Amino acid sequence: MNYIQVMNTMTLSALAEPNRLHIVELLRDGPRPVGEIADRLRLHQPQVSKHLRVLSDSGLVEVHPIANRRIYMLRPQPLQELDTWLESFRRIWEQRFDQLDDYLQELQAKEGRSDTIE
Amino acid sequence: MNYIQVMNTMTLSALAEPNRLHIVELLRDGPRPVGEIADRLRLHQPQVSKHLRVLSDSGLVEVHPIANRRIYMLRPQPLQELDTWLESFRRIWEQRFDQLDDYLQELQAKEGRSDTIE
DNA sequence: ACTTTATATTCCTTGACAGGAATATTCAAA
DNA sequence: TTTGAATATTCCTGTCAAGGAATATAAAGT
Numbered sequence: 682m683n684y685i686q687v688m689n690t691m692t693l694s695a696l697a698e699p700n701r702l703h704i705v706e707l708l709r710d711g712p713r714p715v716g717e718i719a720d721r722l723r724l725h726q727p728q729v730s731k732h733l734r735v736l737s738d739s740g741l742v743e744v745h746p747i748a749n750r751r752i753y754m755l756r757p758q759p760l761q762e763l764d765t766w767l768e769s770f771r772r773i774w775e776q777r778f779d780q781l782d783d784y785l786q787e788l789q790a791k792e793g794r795s796d797t798i799e
Numbered sequence: 800m801n802y803i804q805v806m807n808t809m810t811l812s813a814l815a816e817p818n819r820l821h822i823v824e825l826l827r828d829g830p831r832p833v834g835e836i837a838d839r840l841r842l843h844q845p846q847v848s849k850h851l852r853v854l855s856d857s858g859l860v861e862v863h864p865i866a867n868r869r870i871y872m873l874r875p876q877p878l879q880e881l882d883t884w885l886e887s888f889r890r891i892w893e894q895r896f897d898q899l900d901d902y903l904q905e906l907q908a909k910e911g912r913s914d915t916i917e
Numbered sequence: 918a919c920t921t922t923a924t925a926t927t928c929c930t931t932g933a934c935a936g937g938a939a940t941a942t943t944c945a946a947a
Numbered sequence: 948t949t950t951g952a953a954t955a956t957t958c959c960t961g962t963c964a965a966g967g968a969a970t971a972t973a974a975a976g977t
Binding site for chain 2: 952953954955956
Protein backbone atom coordinates (compact mmCIF):
# COMPACT_ATOMS: atom_id res chain seq x y z
CA MET A 682 0.00 0.00 0.00
CA ASN A 683 1.06 3.49 -0.74
CA TYR A 684 -0.35 5.89 1.79
CA ILE A 685 -0.62 9.44 0.67
CA GLN A 686 0.93 11.59 3.32
CA VAL A 687 -1.21 14.49 4.44
CA MET A 688 0.19 16.84 7.01
CA ASN A 689 -1.58 18.48 9.88
CA THR A 690 -1.40 22.27 9.73
CA MET A 691 -1.94 22.68 13.47
CA THR A 692 1.56 21.44 14.16
CA LEU A 693 3.01 23.71 11.52
CA SER A 694 1.25 26.87 12.62
CA ALA A 695 2.10 26.16 16.23
CA LEU A 696 5.76 25.92 15.26
CA ALA A 697 5.61 28.88 12.89
CA GLU A 698 5.48 31.42 15.71
CA PRO A 699 9.08 32.29 16.61
CA ASN A 700 8.64 32.31 20.38
CA ARG A 701 6.86 29.00 20.32
CA LEU A 702 9.59 27.54 18.18
CA HIS A 703 12.08 28.75 20.74
CA ILE A 704 10.09 27.10 23.49
CA VAL A 705 10.13 23.83 21.60
CA GLU A 706 13.85 24.16 21.04
CA LEU A 707 14.35 24.85 24.72
CA LEU A 708 12.28 21.84 25.71
CA ARG A 709 14.46 19.71 23.48
CA ASP A 710 16.97 19.87 26.32
CA GLY A 711 14.48 18.54 28.81
CA PRO A 712 11.29 19.40 30.70
CA ARG A 713 10.95 22.88 32.17
CA PRO A 714 8.50 24.74 34.38
CA VAL A 715 6.78 27.80 32.98
CA GLY A 716 8.80 30.29 34.97
CA GLU A 717 12.09 28.95 33.76
CA ILE A 718 10.95 29.08 30.17
CA ALA A 719 9.94 32.70 30.64
CA ASP A 720 13.28 33.55 32.23
CA ARG A 721 15.42 31.85 29.63
CA LEU A 722 13.55 33.25 26.68
CA ARG A 723 13.04 36.62 28.30
CA LEU A 724 9.33 36.54 27.82
CA HIS A 725 6.56 37.58 30.15
CA GLN A 726 4.97 34.74 32.01
CA PRO A 727 1.44 35.25 30.64
CA GLN A 728 2.61 35.09 27.05
CA VAL A 729 4.54 31.93 27.81
CA SER A 730 1.44 30.37 29.31
CA LYS A 731 -0.52 31.33 26.24
CA HIS A 732 2.06 29.90 23.89
CA LEU A 733 2.19 26.73 25.92
CA ARG A 734 -1.53 26.41 25.59
CA VAL A 735 -1.24 26.52 21.83
CA LEU A 736 1.57 24.00 21.89
CA SER A 737 -0.47 21.84 24.19
CA ASP A 738 -3.57 22.04 21.99
CA SER A 739 -1.53 20.93 19.02
CA GLY A 740 -0.12 18.04 21.03
CA LEU A 741 3.44 19.26 20.93
CA VAL A 742 3.80 19.41 24.70
CA GLU A 743 2.26 17.85 27.76
CA VAL A 744 2.06 19.08 31.34
CA HIS A 745 3.06 17.45 34.58
CA PRO A 746 1.90 19.38 37.62
CA ILE A 747 4.34 19.11 40.47
CA ALA A 748 3.21 20.89 43.59
CA ASN A 749 3.04 24.50 42.79
CA ARG A 750 4.56 24.20 39.39
CA ARG A 751 3.66 22.84 36.00
CA ILE A 752 6.39 21.08 34.14
CA TYR A 753 6.11 21.17 30.37
CA MET A 754 7.63 18.48 28.26
CA LEU A 755 7.82 17.68 24.56
CA ARG A 756 5.55 15.06 23.03
CA PRO A 757 7.24 13.25 20.16
CA GLN A 758 4.19 12.37 18.10
CA PRO A 759 3.56 15.58 16.12
CA LEU A 760 7.22 15.93 15.26
CA GLN A 761 7.34 12.32 14.24
CA GLU A 762 4.37 12.89 11.96
CA LEU A 763 6.18 15.83 10.46
CA ASP A 764 9.12 13.54 9.94
CA THR A 765 6.97 10.96 8.21
CA TRP A 766 5.51 13.64 6.00
CA LEU A 767 8.98 14.78 5.00
CA GLU A 768 9.81 11.19 4.23
CA SER A 769 7.45 11.37 1.28
CA PHE A 770 9.64 14.07 -0.22
CA ARG A 771 12.98 12.35 0.12
CA ARG A 772 12.69 10.34 -3.06
CA ILE A 773 12.14 13.60 -4.91
CA TRP A 774 15.34 15.17 -3.73
CA GLU A 775 17.22 12.67 -5.81
CA GLN A 776 15.33 12.73 -9.08
CA ARG A 777 15.01 16.46 -8.78
CA PHE A 778 17.02 17.41 -11.83
CA ASP A 779 15.02 15.17 -14.08
CA GLN A 780 11.70 16.60 -12.99
CA LEU A 781 11.57 19.59 -15.25
CA ASP A 782 12.81 17.64 -18.25
CA ASP A 783 10.21 15.00 -17.58
CA TYR A 784 7.53 17.60 -17.48
CA LEU A 785 8.64 19.12 -20.75
CA GLN A 786 8.67 15.75 -22.46
CA GLU A 787 5.22 15.07 -21.14
CA LEU A 788 4.12 18.41 -22.50
CA GLN A 789 5.62 17.80 -25.93
CA ALA A 790 4.09 14.37 -26.12
CA LYS A 791 0.70 15.84 -25.40
CA GLU A 792 1.02 18.47 -28.10
CA GLY A 793 2.48 16.12 -30.66
CA ARG A 794 -0.27 13.60 -30.17
CA SER A 795 -2.97 15.79 -31.70
CA ASP A 796 -3.70 19.23 -33.06
CA THR A 797 -7.12 19.50 -31.50
CA ILE A 798 -7.77 21.11 -28.19
CA GLU A 799 -7.95 18.74 -25.24
CA MET B 800 31.43 20.12 16.90
CA ASN B 801 27.85 20.13 18.00
CA TYR B 802 25.85 22.60 15.97
CA ILE B 803 22.73 23.86 17.62
CA GLN B 804 19.91 23.53 15.17
CA VAL B 805 17.86 26.66 14.71
CA MET B 806 14.92 26.50 12.40
CA ASN B 807 13.72 29.13 9.99
CA THR B 808 10.13 30.20 10.67
CA MET B 809 9.56 31.40 7.11
CA THR B 810 9.40 27.84 5.88
CA LEU B 811 7.05 26.86 8.66
CA SER B 812 4.62 29.70 8.23
CA ALA B 813 4.61 29.21 4.47
CA LEU B 814 3.63 25.59 5.03
CA ALA B 815 1.19 26.36 7.80
CA GLU B 816 -1.43 27.75 5.43
CA PRO B 817 -3.60 24.81 4.29
CA ASN B 818 -3.84 25.78 0.63
CA ARG B 819 -0.13 26.35 0.41
CA LEU B 820 0.50 23.00 2.01
CA HIS B 821 -1.76 21.45 -0.60
CA ILE B 822 0.20 23.15 -3.34
CA VAL B 823 3.43 21.73 -1.96
CA GLU B 824 1.88 18.30 -1.73
CA LEU B 825 0.69 18.59 -5.30
CA LEU B 826 4.11 19.66 -6.52
CA ARG B 827 5.55 16.60 -4.85
CA ASP B 828 4.25 14.73 -7.88
CA GLY B 829 6.11 16.98 -10.28
CA PRO B 830 6.24 20.51 -11.68
CA ARG B 831 2.97 22.19 -12.57
CA PRO B 832 1.87 25.44 -14.25
CA VAL B 833 -0.26 27.84 -12.25
CA GLY B 834 -3.48 27.08 -14.06
CA GLU B 835 -3.26 23.40 -13.41
CA ILE B 836 -2.62 23.97 -9.73
CA ALA B 837 -5.67 26.19 -9.58
CA ASP B 838 -7.80 23.59 -11.35
CA ARG B 839 -6.70 20.66 -9.27
CA LEU B 840 -7.06 22.42 -5.96
CA ARG B 841 -10.18 24.28 -7.03
CA LEU B 842 -8.76 27.63 -6.18
CA HIS B 843 -8.99 30.89 -8.04
CA GLN B 844 -5.95 31.71 -10.09
CA PRO B 845 -5.09 34.97 -8.31
CA GLN B 846 -4.99 33.27 -4.91
CA VAL B 847 -2.79 30.54 -6.32
CA SER B 848 -0.41 33.14 -7.70
CA LYS B 849 -0.31 34.83 -4.34
CA HIS B 850 0.35 31.60 -2.51
CA LEU B 851 3.05 30.72 -4.98
CA ARG B 852 4.69 34.03 -4.31
CA VAL B 853 4.86 33.25 -0.62
CA LEU B 854 6.23 29.81 -1.34
CA SER B 855 8.71 31.32 -3.71
CA ASP B 856 9.84 33.95 -1.21
CA SER B 857 10.46 31.26 1.34
CA GLY B 858 12.45 29.27 -1.19
CA LEU B 859 10.09 26.35 -1.28
CA VAL B 860 9.45 26.61 -4.99
CA GLU B 861 11.13 27.97 -8.08
CA VAL B 862 9.68 29.10 -11.39
CA HIS B 863 10.53 28.10 -14.93
CA PRO B 864 8.83 30.28 -17.51
CA ILE B 865 7.96 28.35 -20.62
CA ALA B 866 6.38 30.44 -23.29
CA ASN B 867 3.15 31.70 -21.95
CA ARG B 868 3.22 29.65 -18.81
CA ARG B 869 5.14 29.54 -15.60
CA ILE B 870 6.03 26.13 -14.32
CA TYR B 871 6.43 25.87 -10.57
CA MET B 872 8.60 23.24 -9.03
CA LEU B 873 9.66 22.26 -5.54
CA ARG B 874 13.03 23.28 -4.18
CA PRO B 875 14.45 20.70 -1.78
CA GLN B 876 16.53 22.95 0.42
CA PRO B 877 13.96 24.30 2.90
CA LEU B 878 12.45 20.87 3.42
CA GLN B 879 15.89 19.43 3.89
CA GLU B 880 16.61 22.04 6.51
CA LEU B 881 13.40 21.11 8.24
CA ASP B 882 14.57 17.53 8.13
CA THR B 883 17.90 18.42 9.64
CA TRP B 884 16.15 20.35 12.36
CA LEU B 885 13.97 17.36 13.17
CA GLU B 886 17.10 15.26 13.33
CA SER B 887 18.06 17.10 16.48
CA PHE B 888 14.93 15.75 18.14
CA ARG B 889 15.31 12.12 17.21
CA ARG B 890 17.61 11.24 20.06
CA ILE B 891 14.99 12.57 22.44
CA TRP B 892 12.27 10.29 21.21
CA GLU B 893 14.17 7.38 22.68
CA GLN B 894 15.10 8.70 26.09
CA ARG B 895 11.70 10.25 26.36
CA PHE B 896 10.42 8.26 29.31
CA ASP B 897 13.42 9.09 31.43
CA GLN B 898 13.14 12.80 30.88
CA LEU B 899 10.63 13.62 33.57
CA ASP B 900 12.35 11.37 36.11
CA ASP B 901 15.64 13.02 35.30
CA TYR B 902 14.14 16.39 35.86
CA LEU B 903 12.68 15.37 39.21
CA GLN B 904 16.00 13.99 40.37
CA GLU B 905 17.72 17.15 39.32
CA LEU B 906 15.12 19.11 41.26
CA GLN B 907 15.55 17.02 44.40
CA ALA B 908 19.29 17.27 44.21
CA LYS B 909 19.03 21.03 44.08
CA GLU B 910 16.77 21.22 47.11
CA GLY B 911 18.68 18.70 49.16
CA ARG B 912 21.94 20.56 48.63
CA SER B 913 20.92 23.57 50.73
CA ASP B 914 18.07 25.10 52.69
CA THR B 915 18.79 28.63 51.64
CA ILE B 916 17.20 30.24 48.66
CA GLU B 917 19.16 30.04 45.45
C1' DA C 918 -6.42 32.26 58.04
C1' DC C 919 -3.16 35.09 55.50
C1' DT C 920 0.63 35.66 52.26
C1' DT C 921 3.49 34.35 48.72
C1' DT C 922 4.70 31.88 44.65
C1' DA C 923 3.60 29.91 40.28
C1' DT C 924 0.66 29.78 36.58
C1' DA C 925 -3.61 30.64 33.80
C1' DT C 926 -7.13 33.61 31.89
C1' DT C 927 -9.45 37.74 30.29
C1' DC C 928 -9.90 42.01 27.89
C1' DC C 929 -8.17 45.17 24.79
C1' DT C 930 -5.73 46.89 20.82
C1' DT C 931 -3.05 46.42 16.82
C1' DG C 932 -0.97 44.22 12.84
C1' DA C 933 -0.68 40.56 9.55
C1' DC C 934 -2.77 37.87 6.29
C1' DA C 935 -6.24 35.43 3.37
C1' DG C 936 -9.89 35.79 0.00
C1' DG C 937 -12.80 38.45 -3.56
C1' DA C 938 -13.01 41.44 -7.38
C1' DA C 939 -10.96 44.10 -10.63
C1' DT C 940 -7.07 45.20 -13.32
C1' DA C 941 -2.29 44.95 -15.12
C1' DT C 942 1.29 42.38 -17.47
C1' DT C 943 3.32 39.15 -20.62
C1' DC C 944 3.67 36.34 -24.34
C1' DA C 945 1.80 34.01 -28.49
C1' DA C 946 -1.09 33.49 -32.32
C1' DA C 947 -3.84 35.20 -36.00
C1' DT D 948 -0.97 45.09 -34.20
C1' DT D 949 -5.01 43.46 -32.29
C1' DT D 950 -6.85 39.52 -29.71
C1' DG D 951 -6.65 35.93 -26.44
C1' DA D 952 -4.61 32.95 -22.94
C1' DA D 953 -1.87 32.58 -18.78
C1' DT D 954 -0.32 34.72 -14.86
C1' DA D 955 0.65 38.56 -11.54
C1' DT D 956 -0.68 42.56 -8.87
C1' DT D 957 -3.55 45.86 -6.47
C1' DC D 958 -7.11 47.37 -3.47
C1' DC D 959 -10.42 46.34 -0.20
C1' DT D 960 -12.39 44.02 3.74
C1' DG D 961 -12.89 40.82 7.47
C1' DT D 962 -10.72 37.63 10.54
C1' DC D 963 -7.49 36.01 13.60
C1' DA D 964 -3.62 35.88 16.46
C1' DA D 965 0.00 38.11 19.42
C1' DG D 966 1.39 41.16 23.06
C1' DG D 967 0.36 44.24 27.20
C1' DA D 968 -1.93 44.92 31.43
C1' DA D 969 -4.74 43.45 34.84
C1' DT D 970 -6.82 39.85 37.25
C1' DA D 971 -8.06 35.04 38.57
C1' DT D 972 -6.78 30.56 40.33
C1' DA D 973 -4.24 27.14 42.87
C1' DA D 974 -1.08 25.27 45.86
C1' DA D 975 2.52 26.08 49.67
C1' DG D 976 4.50 28.20 53.37
C1' DT D 977 3.95 30.63 57.78
